[in-house]
Amino acid sequence: QSVLTQPPSVSAAPGQKVTMSCSGSSSNIGNDYVCWYQQLPGTAPKLLIYENNKRPSGIPDRFSGSKSGTSATLGITGLQTGDEADYYCGTWDSSLSAYVFGTGTKVTVL
Amino acid sequence: EVQLVESGGGLVQPGGSLRLSCAASGFNFDNYWMNWVRQAPGKGLEWVANIKQDGSEKYYVDSVKGRFTISRDNAENSLYLQMNSLRAEDTAVYYCVSKFIWGQGTLVTVSS
Secondary structure, three states: OOOOEOOOOOOOOOOOOEEEEEOOOOOOOHOOEEEEEOOOOOOOEEEEEEEOOEOOOOEEEEEEEEOOOOOOEEEEOOOOOOOOOOEEEEEEEOOOOOOEEEEEEEEEEO | OEEEEOOEEEEOOOOOOEEEEEEEOOOOOOHHOEEEEOOOOOOOEEEEEEEEEOOOOOOHHHOOOOOEEEEEEHOOOOEEEEOOOOHHHOOOOEEOOOOOOOOOOOOEEEEE
16 A cells, blocks of 8 residues: 555646646655656656656656645646556655655546 | 666566566666666556665565565666565566666566
């Protein structure tokens, strides 16, 4: 059972905006940077956001991350059909001495 | 090209052993912590283990402690995962992961 909780699914029409949350505790999100990963169907995950809000080279600025206290949020603007994927948050948990992933959120473009 | 390429997966009987390898190229391998992450069929991501740049620190998820060993060879730009006493619940795609890059994964199936 994951220590980071995400909504199972979010959806919106093309061109719209979606946000998804990642809820944790003081030993994980409240204590370290958060990353976000995108997993397109049938492919390996890819880093989308690191250190709460930084985008690796090649990731469009339609993707944004933020953190407040023990929660983090991923936003996607200008939603495209190619954004349909599973999205996971992740961070280090100092109590577990382990990296933990969220439960994952499936994004559907209506 | 920056990439991580895993190998060594396959079918193994319960109680058996397997050694996964990951070959890194296109970046300074010895600058980064390295990780193994797995994903059971139809399930979410589960971090398995990581190792510091010089190999001096290693951490494991509770479910594999005492059975799996992570190691690296910086001279060969390679990461390894020795898996012993394998169980059916270890069946998953295993990914080699650096800070920014994921490999394509290698499938491990534990079944009689």
